[in-house]
Amino acid sequence: MSPAILGFSMVTVFMILVMTRRMTAVPALVFVPLVFSILSGHGLKTGSMMMEGVTQVSTTAVMLIFAILYFGIMIDAGLFQPLVNRVIAWVGNDPARATVGHATLASAVGLDGDGTTTALVGVSSMLPVYKRLGIDVMIFAVIGSMSFIIMNMSPWGGPAARVAASLHVDPSALFVPMLPVAATGLSFVFLLAWWFGRRERARIGAIGTAEAAQVDETLDANRIAEIFQADPAALRPRLIWFNLGLTLALMVLVVGRFAPLPVLFMGGLAAALIVNYPKLADQRARLTAHSGNALNVGVMVLAAGAFTGVMAGTGMIGGMAKSIIEILPPAVGPYLAVITALISIPMNFFLSSDAFYFGVVPVLAETAGHYGISAEEIGRASLLGQPVHSLSPLVAAVYLKCALLGIELGDLQRFAWKYALMLCFVLIAAALVFGVIPLAV
Numbered sequence: 001m002s003p004a005i006l007g008f009s010m011v012t013v014f015m016i017l018v019m020t021r022r023m024t025a026v027p028a029l030v031f032v033p034l035v036f037s038i039l040s041g042h043g044l045k046t047g048s049m050m051m052e053g054v055t056q057v058s059t060t061a062v063m064l065i066f067a068i069l070y071f072g073i074m075i076d077a078g079l080f081q082p083l084v085n086r087v088i089a090w091v092g093n094d095p096a097r098a099t100v101g102h103a104t105l106a107s108a109v110g111l112d113g114d115g116t117t118t119a120l121v122g123v124s125s126m127l128p129v130y131k132r133l134g135i136d137v138m139i140f141a142v143i144g145s146m147s148f149i150i151m152n153m154s155p156w157g158g159p160a161a162r163v164a165a166s167l168h169v170d171p172s173a174l175f176v177p178m179l180p181v182a183a184t185g186l187s188f189v190f191l192l193a194w195w196f197g198r199r200e201r202a203r204i205g206a207i208g209t210a211e212a213a214q215v216d217e218t219l220d221a222n223r224i225a226e227i228f229q230a231d232p233a234a235l236r237p238r239l240i241w242f243n244l245g246l247t248l249a250l251m252v253l254v255v256g257r258f259a260p261l262p263v264l265f266m267g268g269l270a271a272a273l274i275v276n277y278p279k280l281a282d283q284r285a286r287l288t289a290h291s292g293n294a295l296n297v298g299v300m301v302l303a304a305g306a307f308t309g310v311m312a313g314t315g316m317i318g319g320m321a322k323s324i325i326e327i328l329p330p331a332v333g334p335y336l337a338v339i340t341a342l343i344s345i346p347m348n349f350f351l352s353s354d355a356f357y358f359g360v361v362p363v364l365a366e367t368a369g370h371y372g373i374s375a376e377e378i379g380r381a382s383l384l385g386q387p388v389h390s391l392s393p394l395v396a397a398v399y400l401k402c403a404l405l406g407i408e409l410g411d412l413q414r415f416a417w418k419y420a421l422m423l424c425f426v427l428i429a430a431a432l433v434f435g436v437i438p439l440a441v
Contacts, residue, residue: 003040004323007316010036011363014307015355025354029303033310040314053309054302056168059262060161061301063171065294066265067156070250070272071111072290076234077276079243083108084125095135095204096197099143102126103193106144107186110151118148119397123404134204137405138415139196145390145401145416146189146423152386153182155254155261159386161297162357163379165304167365172257173376177436178383179255184430188423234286236276246271304358311362321366328367336368337381337437341428344385345421349392357382372441381437387423391416 014032017023023031030050037046074080087101105126110118122144130140153160155171164171236243250268254261277283311317325333332339340361347356365378389395391413402409431437 003315003319005319006036006040006314007311007320007363010311010316011320011359015351015359018354019352025358026299026303029300029307029354029358033307036316037310037314040316042310042314045313046310049309049313050306051309052313053168053305053307055305056309057165057301057305059260060164060171061298061305062262063260063265064156064161064301065298066262066269068294068297069287069290070265070269071156072293073269073272073276073286074243074247075109076231076286076289077239077243077272078235078237079240079247080105080109080121081235081237082240084121088125088129091129093133094197095133095200096194098126098129098133098135099139099193099197099200100190102130102140103143103147103190106147107151107189110148111154119144119401119404127405133200135197135200137407138412139200141401141405141407141412142416142419143189143193143196146192146387146419147186149386149390149423150182150185150189153178153383156265158297159353159357159383159389161301162304162353163361163382165301166308166358166362167375167379168305168308169376169379172254172261174379174383176255176257177376177434178380178431180434181380181384181427181430181436185423185427188426192419192422231285231289234277234282239276242275243272246275307358308362317362317366320363321370324363324367325370333368333371334373334440336364336371337373337377337441338428338432338439340364340368340378340381341384341431341437344382345388345424346385348385348389352392352395353389373438377437380431384427384431384437385424387420387427388417391420 010032013036014028017028017032018025033050034046037043037049042049083105087105091097091101102122106118106122109121122140127137127140129135130137152158153175155161155164155175160171160174163169164174246268250264253259253264258264273283273286277286308317344356347360351360361378361382364382365375368378369375390398392398393409398409398412402412432439
């Protein structure tokens with residue numbers, strides 16, 4: 001059997017297992033290539049191929065583990081406490097301020113790359129304001145999702161991590177050129193939030209202080225801990241300025257590529273632990289509190305390395321790309337970056353992230369490479385359809401969001417799809433304008 005047929009069969013089996021929830025991503029990423037490597041006659045070489053793939057993604061896995069731990073500890077220490085206080089105090093009784101404030105809060109908290117945390121923080125802090133002012137909760141869902149999607153394009157975000165692992169590329173090579181695109185997308189989200197707020201203000205009218213209960217301008221430690229699902233004893237309000245300075249300095253170093261990303265986050269985590277939690281017991285407690293999330297992501301990336309290692313070592317991915325080139329009209333090839341960006345919209349809706357980024361994107365990248373389009377460019381293009389992923393019925397976080405807001409998924413999809421598509425096209429246009437992906441080669 002040809003490598004191409006085996007490759008397409010392996011990807012299909014992997015996608016079916018993941019999408020039908022017969023297996024989670026990690027065992028599927030290991031078991032499926034193991035079986036297909038044996039079937040292809042590479043049984044004795046399977047281990048070395050897997051280890052080669054794991055070695056190539058090991059730095060990405062290390063970076064993600066330390067980044068997740070760092071941002072988790074920053075949340076525990078209360079880095080975002082002043083922001084929550086100021087946003088709620090600033091909002092008052094103005095719907096336009098409420099929507100813009102919500103976008104600000106979701107964008108900041110979304111830095112940690114955890115959609116669940118972002119949703120819970122928004123629901124705990126801003127949803128009561130929405131309900132008090134009578135703002136449509138559908139708007140809450142749209143603003144929260146879009147703000148998080150943009151911030152989740154960071155190297156430690158789920159989609160970017162999957163792309164880096166599947167294509168064996170440096171996460172910073174994906175992230176840094178995407179900064180102006182992300183800034184454009186975030187500007188669109190804030191503009192949309194302001195427009196929503198103005199529309200709601202006109203609909204419900206100004207609410208006087210006599211008609212609406214006031215929101216406390218400050219939140220005590222217990223309330224902040226409740227919002228962030230954290231331990232009140234872990235808050236370090238006196239170290240806010242240190243933690244803010246450390247985080248800003250770390251972001252500057254990340255963007256400037258002054259050192260490898262794993263090294264930067266290792267150093268940042270060490271400094272955060274030593275200063276915030278000098279006692280050994282406290283350090284262990286903080287690491288234990290976030291080790292589950294960090295381990296899950298790290299293991300997934302290493303398993304993805306094993307999967308792509310087998311695809312490359314057996315010649316499957318090369319054969320798959322060659323078969324696509326043979327049926328692809330020659331005039332279409334130079335436009336594969338834009339085509340990838342466009343097809344990422346339906347792919348991100350109808351496929352799970354694991355199925356798309358581990359099963360489809362490597363084949364697109366290998367095919368595009370024959371036309372002079374780099375793997376990094378295909379990786380960036382594949383991220384531009386992410387806004388519709390927040391509406392996919394395959395995403396567990398969508399159901400959590402609907403449950404927290406008391407809305408139906410179908411109603412949310414009907415309300416939000418046009419705004420998600422608008423954001424996709426804004427991101428694609430910005431990527432072309434800033435040269436992040438080529439229109440043609």
